[in-house]
Amino acid sequence: MPEGDAVLRTARRLDASLAGAPLAVADLRWGHVDGERLHCACTLAVVAVGKHLLHRLDNGLTLHTHLRMDGRWQTLPVSAVTPAQRRAPGLRALLATQTTAALGWHLGLVEIVRTRDEADVVGHLGPDLLGGDWNEALALSNLMSAPERPIAEALLDQRNLAGLGTIFTSEPLFMQQIHPWTRVGALPADRIRALVRRGQELLQVSMTYGHPCSTGHRREPMYVFGRKGRPCRRCGTTLRHITVGEPPRERVLTYCSRCQPEA
Template sequence: MPEGDTVFATAARLRVALAGRRLRHTDFRVPRLATVDLTGRRVSTVRSRGKHLFIDVEGPDDARAADSAVSIHSHLKMEGAWVIGPIGRRWRRPAHQARVVLRTDEHEAVGFDLGILELLTDPDAALEYLGPDLLADDWDPAEAAHRLESLPDQPIGTALLDQRLLAGIGNVYRSEICFLGGMLPTRPVAAVDVPATVDLSRRLLWANRLRTARTTTGNTAPNARLWVYGRRGQPCRRCQTPIERGELNSIGGDRVVYFCPVCQT
């Protein structure tokens, strides 16, 4: 499931393939961008912010206005992915799932099933609502804690998914953070050690930011990577109590959450 660490790693791979290189072919396969052609422009960088990914593209060589630069903004949502490879290699997904194709002299980057794909002239302004990015170089734990503490009655499991408070946590990390913090997802923020929770969140995502297999247990074996997420009915790795699954209201509707009813209070 794409969360902040997945997007960070995706941006890193795209940066190696695209940054500093000219686009020799672009193909936007969504109706509102169907006529866009960025061929000949240079990619300045690729970066992530929370779960959002930006491919910053310079303006045409003959452009005089600074605002001719654009950023290709994408969000993976649940099913999206960017796949990078040599030009001509057979795609690993069906062509009808491709939303954008970007080619340089050597590489091809294809965005499949992207939940959001748009061009922005001022991407930073468009995402001002986001909280501190857990994987940013300028990560601000004090600001993240302040934002969480501003909603003392909010269940911690709901607050962790609110990207306006801190950016990058998704459903997997939400469950894992609550387990490692020994707190039920329904515990109100006022009853949580917020600075410790913020620190734990940062450390978990940072440790996984470039891993091919996400783990919160420290074990990378396929069936041992997570403490509770996706393990309904299986024994807790600490106390052997069956893991339970519930639903908790979040931005955008109810979402499943996994927890140990004994280890978490």
């Protein structure tokens, strides 16, 4: 699933492509969602809130989308959109001005809400690590409100803080030498704060790089994520997978049993 940095990059790309121009095409292929409600409306802004995309229009409506596991938005000139793309079963949304098209592929959610009611769809989220209104104190309070919860599960819960996925949960936990199953209550507040700040730092670095990166090396960008069965870059121990969370929200993380010993 794309993480906060990828969603923010997507929002900025959509905003640069569509803002300020009316939609000549608004074809939404998601149940009974009526794209005609957006036709001829002018895009005011496309913003990211955690992993959610809010496409605000001047008619008081917002197109709310979520990429989930496999979704992505593609932008290209209208003249480059092919008939095959228009017919593709994976196309969930097609938005276009007179010059630029945005194609939403395999989106996990598509809905229209009134802009004034956006809180109904994103109000449950905790502070956004990449948001302009980031509130560290509130995020820490949210995390520490359930001391028996495993720290990895707490970090992945978007109600505590928004923007972290398996990449930027696995990597900060490794860098701060914390086992994913460590109970929140077993960690001093300063270690939790340092962990959150590390995650935020990695998201910001990845915004600069244009793709996820923890090590600072483009060819070998990760310490643990996606490296199960390979040697730890720090100690050489074979990296393992671990499952955190309860069904259906369980997630798989990679960790080093030596660098991240169980508490």
